[in-house]
Amino acid sequence: MEELKEKAILVSVILTNKDKQTIEELSELAKTAGAGVVGMLTQKRKSIDKTYYFGKGKLEELKKLIEEKGANLVIFDNELSGSQLRNIEKILDTKVIDRTNLILDIFAKRAKTKEGILQVKLAQYKYSLARLRGLGISLSRLGGGIGTRGPGETQLETDIRHIRRSIVYIEKQIEQIKKHRSLYRKRRQKNLVPIVAIVGYTNAGKSTLINALTDANTYTEDKLFATLDPLARKLRLSDNKNIILIDTVGFIRNLPHQLIEAFKSTLEEIKFADVILNAVDISQSNYEEKIKVTEKILSELDYLNKPIITVYNKSDLLDILPKNTENEIYISAKNKTNLASLIAAIQSMLKQSCD
Numbered sequence: 001m002e003e004l005k006e007k008a009i010l011v012s013v014i015l016t017n018k019d020k021q022t023i024e025e026l027s028e029l030a031k032t033a034g035a036g037v038v039g040m041l042t043q044k045r046k047s048i049d050k051t052y053y054f055g056k057g058k059l060e061e062l063k064k065l066i067e068e069k070g071a072n073l074v075i076f077d078n079e080l081s082g083s084q085l086r087n088i089e090k091i092l093d094t095k096v097i098d099r100t101n102l103i104l105d106i107f108a109k110r111a112k113t114k115e116g117i118l119q120v121k122l123a124q125y126k127y128s129l130a131r132l133r134g135l136g137i138s139l140s141r142l143g144g145g146i147g148t149r150g151p152g153e154t155q156l157e158t159d160i161r162h163i164r165r166s167i168v169y170i171e172k173q174i175e176q177i178k179k180h181r182s183l184y185r186k187r188r189q190k191n192l193v194p195i196v197a198i199v200g201y202t203n204a205g206k207s208t209l210i211n212a213l214t215d216a217n218t219y220t221e222d223k224l225f226a227t228l229d230p231l232a233r234k235l236r237l238s239d240n241k242n243i244i245l246i247d248t249v250g251f252i253r254n255l256p257h258q259l260i261e262a263f264k265s266t267l268e269e270i271k272f273a274d275v276i277l278n279a280v281d282i283s284q285s286n287y288e289e290k291i292k293v294t295e296k297i298l299s300e301l302d303y304l305n306k307p308i309i310t311v312y313n314k315s316d317l318l319d320i321l322p323k324n325t326e327n328e329i330y331i332s333a334k335n336k337t338n339l340a341s342l343i344a345a346i347q348s349m350l351k352q353s354c355d
C-alpha cells in the first residue's frame with residue numbers, strides 16, 4: 001500500500017539580502033522527504049520575532065491556509081528555536097518543523113553505512129538537545145520518578161541527561177569506526193592505487209556516473225541525498241591499471257551546523273584523492289551557483305589545490321553539446337555518453353600528477 005503523503009505548507013521568512021531561491025530548494029527537500037507541497041507562504045521582515053519568528057497576523061493567515069489546503073505539516077525554511085516551534089505549534093495546532101529538522105530526517109532515511117547512521121543520530125541528538133535547552137525552565141516540575149529521575153528533577157532535565165549520555169556513547173562508537181577506516185585506507189595506499197573522488201551538489205548524478213563507469217549497483221534515485229556515505233568502487237582502465245572511484249555525499253548550501261561534522265567526516269576520503277571529479281547538473285539554470293557552493297566547501301576543507309575535472313552531467317538535456325576541454329567534460333551518465341572522453345581526461349590528469 002502506498003504511504004500516505006504528508007501535506008506540507010512551506011514558510012519562508014525573507015530577511016534583507018536573503019537568497020530568494022531557497023524556498024524552491026526547500027520544496028525539493030520536502031519532496032525528497034516524502035511530503036506533498038500544497039502551499040507556500042513568504043514574508044519579508046527586517047528582523048526575527050523572538051516569540052513567533054514572524055508576525056502574528058501572518059500566522060493567522062497561515063492558519064487559514066492550512067485549513068483551506070487541508071495541510072497537516074508546516075515546514076519553515078528558517079531555523080526556529082525550541083520555544084518558537086512550541087509557540088507556533090500551539091497557535092496552528094499542526095505539526096511544525098524547520099529546515100534543519102527536515103534535512104536531518106532525509107539524512108536519517110538515507111544513511112547506509114554504520115558510520116553514516118551513527119553520524120546522523122549524533123546530529124539529531126545535538127539538535128534535540130539545543131531545542132530542549134531553548135525551552136528553559138518553563139516546563140512544569142514533575143517531581144522525582146523512581147529509577148529514572150533524581151529527586152526534584154524535571155522531565156526536561158531527565159531528557160537532557162539521557163541525550164547527553166547517548167551523545168557520549170555514539171561519539172565513542174564513531175571513534176572506533178574511524179580507526180578501522182584509517183586502517184583500510186592505509187592498506188589501499190600501500191597498493192598505490194590512484195583514487196578519484198566524485199563530488200558535487202546533491203542530485204548532480206554522482207551515483208549514476210559511478211554506476212555507469214563501473215556498473216556497480218550504487219543506490220540512485222531522483223531525490224536529494226541518495227548518497228550519504230563515501231562508497232568506493234574499482235575501475236579498470238584501458239592500460240589495465242586500476243583506479244578507485246569514491247562517491248561522496250551530495251553538497252548543499254547552508255548545511256545545518258549539526259550536520260557539518262558528519263558531512264566533513266564522510267568527505268575525509270577526498271583528502272587522499274589524486275583527482276577530483278566535480279559533477280555538475282548542467283540542465284539546471286543555477287548550475288554556476290551550485291559549482292560555487294561545491295568549490296566553497298572544497299576550499300574550506302583545503303582540497304581546492306587538487307587536480308579537478310568539472311564533469312557537466314545530464315548534457316542529454318541540452319540542445320547543443322559544448323566542446324570538451326582538458327578539464328571540462330560534457331557527459332550523460334544516464335545514456336553513458338562521452339564516458340570514454342572522461343576516462344581519457346582522468347588518465348591524463350593522473351599522468352600529469354605522477355610526472
Ligand SMILES: Nc1nc2c(ncn2[C@@H]2O[C@H](COP(=O)(O)OP(=O)(O)OP(=O)(O)O)[C@@H](O)[C@H]2O)c(=O)[nH]1
Nearest residue numbers: 203204205206207208222224225226227250333334
Ligand atoms: N537526464 C539525465 N538524468 C540523469 C543523468 N544522470 C543522472 N540523472 C538523474 O538524476 C537523478 C539523481 O542522480 P543520482 O546519481 O542519484 O545523483 P547524486 O548526485 O548521486 O545524488 P545525491 O546522492 O543526492 O548527492 C536521478 O534521477 C538520475 O536518474 C543524466 O545524464 N541525464
